[in-house]
Amino acid sequence: MVGDMHSRSPAVRSGRPRSAEADAAILAATREALVELGWSKLTLGDVATRAGVAKTTLYRRWAGKNELVVDAVAELFDALELPDCGSLAADIEGVVLQFAAILALPEARSGLMAVVAEATRDEALRERIRASVVDRQKRLVLEGRARAQARGELPAEEDPESAARTVDLIFDMVAGAVVHRTLVSAEPADEEWVRSFTRVLLQGLGS
Amino acid sequence: MVGDMHSRSPAVRSGRPRSAEADAAILAATREALVELGWSKLTLGDVATRAGVAKTTLYRRWAGKNELVVDAVAELFDALELPDCGSLAADIEGVVLQFAAILALPEARSGLMAVVAEATRDEALRERIRASVVDRQKRLVLEGRARAQARGELPAEEDPESAARTVDLIFDMVAGAVVHRTLVSAEPADEEWVRSFTRVLLQGLGS
Amino acid sequence: MVGDMHSRSPAVRSGRPRSAEADAAILAATREALVELGWSKLTLGDVATRAGVAKTTLYRRWAGKNELVVDAVAELFDALELPDCGSLAADIEGVVLQFAAILALPEARSGLMAVVAEATRDEALRERIRASVVDRQKRLVLEGRARAQARGELPAEEDPESAARTVDLIFDMVAGAVVHRTLVSAEPADEEWVRSFTRVLLQGLGS
Amino acid sequence: MVGDMHSRSPAVRSGRPRSAEADAAILAATREALVELGWSKLTLGDVATRAGVAKTTLYRRWAGKNELVVDAVAELFDALELPDCGSLAADIEGVVLQFAAILALPEARSGLMAVVAEATRDEALRERIRASVVDRQKRLVLEGRARAQARGELPAEEDPESAARTVDLIFDMVAGAVVHRTLVSAEPADEEWVRSFTRVLLQGLGS
DNA sequence: AGATAACCGAGACGGTACGTCTCGTCTTGAT
DNA sequence: ATCAAGACGAGACGTACCGTCTCGGTTATCT
Numbered sequence: 001m002v003g004d005m006h007s008r009s010p011a012v013r014s015g016r017p018r019s020a021e022a023d024a025a026i027l028a029a030t031r032e033a034l035v036e037l038g039w040s041k042l043t044l045g046d047v048a049t050r051a052g053v054a055k056t057t058l059y060r061r062w063a064g065k066n067e068l069v070v071d072a073v074a075e076l077f078d079a080l081e082l083p084d085c086g087s088l089a090a091d092i093e094g095v096v097l098q099f100a101a102i103l104a105l106p107e108a109r110s111g112l113m114a115v116v117a118e119a120t121r122d123e124a125l126r127e128r129i130r131a132s133v134v135d136r137q138k139r140l141v142l143e144g145r146a147r148a149q150a151r152g153e154l155p156a157e158e159d160p161e162s163a164a165r166t167v168d169l170i171f172d173m174v175a176g177a178v179v180h181r182t183l184v185s186a187e188p189a190d191e192e193w194v195r196s197f198t199r200v201l202l203q204g205l206g207s
Numbered sequence: 208m209v210g211d212m213h214s215r216s217p218a219v220r221s222g223r224p225r226s227a228e229a230d231a232a233i234l235a236a237t238r239e240a241l242v243e244l245g246w247s248k249l250t251l252g253d254v255a256t257r258a259g260v261a262k263t264t265l266y267r268r269w270a271g272k273n274e275l276v277v278d279a280v281a282e283l284f285d286a287l288e289l290p291d292c293g294s295l296a297a298d299i300e301g302v303v304l305q306f307a308a309i310l311a312l313p314e315a316r317s318g319l320m321a322v323v324a325e326a327t328r329d330e331a332l333r334e335r336i337r338a339s340v341v342d343r344q345k346r347l348v349l350e351g352r353a354r355a356q357a358r359g360e361l362p363a364e365e366d367p368e369s370a371a372r373t374v375d376l377i378f379d380m381v382a383g384a385v386v387h388r389t390l391v392s393a394e395p396a397d398e399e400w401v402r403s404f405t406r407v408l409l410q411g412l413g414s
Numbered sequence: 415m416v417g418d419m420h421s422r423s424p425a426v427r428s429g430r431p432r433s434a435e436a437d438a439a440i441l442a443a444t445r446e447a448l449v450e451l452g453w454s455k456l457t458l459g460d461v462a463t464r465a466g467v468a469k470t471t472l473y474r475r476w477a478g479k480n481e482l483v484v485d486a487v488a489e490l491f492d493a494l495e496l497p498d499c500g501s502l503a504a505d506i507e508g509v510v511l512q513f514a515a516i517l518a519l520p521e522a523r524s525g526l527m528a529v530v531a532e533a534t535r536d537e538a539l540r541e542r543i544r545a546s547v548v549d550r551q552k553r554l555v556l557e558g559r560a561r562a563q564a565r566g567e568l569p570a571e572e573d574p575e576s577a578a579r580t581v582d583l584i585f586d587m588v589a590g591a592v593v594h595r596t597l598v599s600a601e602p603a604d605e606e607w608v609r610s611f612t613r614v615l616l617q618g619l620g621s
Numbered sequence: 622m623v624g625d626m627h628s629r630s631p632a633v634r635s636g637r638p639r640s641a642e643a644d645a646a647i648l649a650a651t652r653e654a655l656v657e658l659g660w661s662k663l664t665l666g667d668v669a670t671r672a673g674v675a676k677t678t679l680y681r682r683w684a685g686k687n688e689l690v691v692d693a694v695a696e697l698f699d700a701l702e703l704p705d706c707g708s709l710a711a712d713i714e715g716v717v718l719q720f721a722a723i724l725a726l727p728e729a730r731s732g733l734m735a736v737v738a739e740a741t742r743d744e745a746l747r748e749r750i751r752a753s754v755v756d757r758q759k760r761l762v763l764e765g766r767a768r769a770q771a772r773g774e775l776p777a778e779e780d781p782e783s784a785a786r787t788v789d790l791i792f793d794m795v796a797g798a799v800v801h802r803t804l805v806s807a808e809p810a811d812e813e814w815v816r817s818f819t820r821v822l823l824q825g826l827g828s
Numbered sequence: 829a830g831a832t833a834a835c836c837g838a839g840a841c842g843g844t845a846c847g848t849c850t851c852g853t854c855t856t857g858a859t
Numbered sequence: 860a861t862c863a864a865g866a867c868g869a870g871a872c873g874t875a876c877c878g879t880c881t882c883g884g885t886t887a888t889c890t
Contacts, residue, residue, distance in 0.1 A: 017866075114324035197380070599755075685852085859860100
């Protein structure tokens with residue numbers, strides 16, 4: 001996960017190699033600083049100090065605060081997995097609760113919206129977020145649908161293009177609702193709320 | 208709209224009054240700077256210059272960048288109105304399209320997510336956003352429901368607490384989905400998408 | 415002395431005026447740092463701290479380390495005066511001793527040669543040194559000659575151009591010898607040495 | 622020129638015996654960098670690159686920038702020789718002109734004063750300069766005096782201590798005047814100036 | 829009419845973080 | 860057993876904004 005961020009291996013690699021530990025220490029320090037200070041008061045100099053690393057080492061690997069925070073936050077989403085609770089509704093509730101739990105972490109709350117905001121004016125950053133964070137979640141929607149189709153809870157798709165649009169719609173609805181509930185309304189996305197939300201969503205889709 | 212931001216308490220006010228034009232010029236300059244520079248590169252000194260105003264004047268009226276941008280962006284949402292298109296579905300589609308149109312404006316895209324991100328660590332800012340931006344939209348949900356009930360499209364609620372929860376859920380789903388579609392997925396929330404979304408939503412609610 | 419360095423008075427002066435105390439504090443701090451650290455280890459950030467001033471204040475007034483050190487060192491030469499000891503030889507000995515005493519100060523030793531070295535590649539800096547340091551000394555040569563002519567120790571010049579060349583030669587010989595003795599040979603330019611030097615010089619000129 | 626070293630014989634032992642040529646390449650690169658960049662902008666990393674050498678190799682042989690530049694500049698003074706022009710005055714004029722010619726080289730101008738400045742706070746550096754640069758010149762004064770005594774232009778010395786003091790005085794006067802003329806007054810030490818200077822000096826000494 | 833009070837522009841101030849540069853040291857792999 | 864290549868911790872650089880503080884001057888209302 002860390003290794004493939006700055007990978008370019010032009011056949012030979014001369015000189016002292018980059019420290020692998022530094023990457024881990026920097027990302028951990030970034031999350032720590034996000035918790036304590038939040039996005040806007042986080043400084044790269046402070047992160048470097050926390051990681052026991054020189055500022056130059058940090059700039060050698062990341063282009064700036066945005067890229068660093070995306071990587072640091074993205075690791076939090078590695079834990080997401082689609083649980084097998086026996087029914088589509090239960091599976092969805094499970095994964096939405098996991099998603100909500102991550103968004104409840106201060107290191108995610110502080111950083112995620114900020115980089116999304118920055119990404120509105122930075123195509124490369126938007127792509128990095130999509131690759132590191134969003135696609136990792138969208139995969140779960142695809143898995144869930146496949147499993148529900150295997151169970152017979154959902155019919156098989158006929159038009160693949162329309163199916164892709166539906167996946168996108170579901171994803172925007174799920175992620176959007178949880179994010180808005182958590183960060184804008186500032187209310188917890190607890191079990192009760194997730195159950196209500198899932199019921200509406202499934203009933204809406206179950207045409 | 209502008210006047211009530213800096214509340215007047217002590218009945219009488221001696222001395223030279225604050226320039227009303229300055230407020231409007233500053234907010235307009237803020238939006239202009241948001242479009243050109245985006246949130247993170249926007250500086251209060253630059254806004255002051257654009258508005259033809261001294262930095263001091265700006266700080267006298269707003270506590271900082273966050274508060275200023277909230278006010279500047281909030282004005283954009285003044286235009287939101289619940290259209291009367293004859294049916295609940297059409298009304299919702301209309302208002303969601305309006306909302307999507309505002310989020311498509313660069314001055315909103317740049318600023319809104321950023322202040323929401325800041326608000327995760329600033330209760331007062333969160334309250335200001337709620338008052339200036341969110342409640343202004345939530346009102347539309349309430350109006351829509353009342354109108355649909357009058358039309359007979361929806362039954363009258365019995366439990367007011369449960370009704371409030373439903374309104375909150377709808378609001379998080381609508382706003383969240385549009386925001387996510389627009390800012391994270393970076394796809395336009397166009398008529399087609401809005402129609403699909405509204406269908407799912409209404410069918411999900413129409414239990 | 416300080417005031418005329420950054421003087422520009424475009425009729426009106428708007429805004430808060432620059433602090434006069436800051437100039438003095440900065441120059442004193444510069445000399446202090448020169449004594450403790452020497453030119454190459456002197457940093458503008460450290461000077462600012464010593465002076466109780468922000469780095470920006472320093473950069474607002476001086477273009478860089480070189481200009482600052484020239485001004486700081488130049489003040490040391492304000493003390494130079496041509497003594498009236500009754501004879502040309504005694505006058506010269508007196509002023510050379512004063513000059514040697516200044517060059518014996520660590521703040522002058524450290525800084526002066528360094529800025530001269532820098533000036534070999536910076537015409538503006540060379541001009542600044544000439545104006546602030548060199549001309550202040552050359553004036554003494556002119557006064558000394560005038561006084562000696564009044565005394566009858568020297569004949570009046572006939573060709574003013576040739577006279578100017580002689581003044582330049584004398585100046586390069588005096589300043590050069592003292593500087594070389596002090597800074598390169600690293601021997602004190604004490605009374606005995608000054609007497610020997612003055613004897614050779616006067617006898618060489620007394621054609 | 623540097624590249625040829627790589628084609629050298631494999632030899633029996635591992636490792637490459639290029640050290641002697643590396644020295645020359647580094648010193649030449651140093652002078653080249655002095656001409657292009659001047660003392661203060663010269664960096665050891667840049668010198669290493671120009672010499673086609675690793676920074677490590679450079680630090681293995683010199684303690685730092687000062688020592689390197691002293692050695693690089695010192696080589697320039699190897700060319701100094703006492704000409705035999707038939708008379709003391711002519712000999713002195715010749716050698717002073719040579720000295721002035723070296724000081725007119727940008728690699729000497731940039732570097733020499735700077736290391737002298739550094740040497741004011743570094744006894745070891747001062748000693749290195751004396752050994753590499755100063756004594757090489759002072760030798761010429763001694764030779765010149767011996768030759769003049771052989772010619773009968775100067776009487777033999779009686780008191781050796783007083784004679785040493787005189788040599789030092791002459792040396793400070795000659796070197797100081799030329800350096801000051803060249804670097805501070807920034808005027809060329811051309812033939813006319815050298816003639817005037819030599820006349821004053823010799824007449825001053827010829828008591 | 830004059831006083832009083834709060835406003836206004838301009839811009840200097842003490843700070844803080846930026847992102848870059850160079851330092852001198854320390855691994856690496858290749859020769 | 861050296862070398863080039865280059866990453867490393869350290870720390871100064873000069874710049875940009877921050878939010879505050881004088882300045883001299885300008886409106887307003889309240890005597």
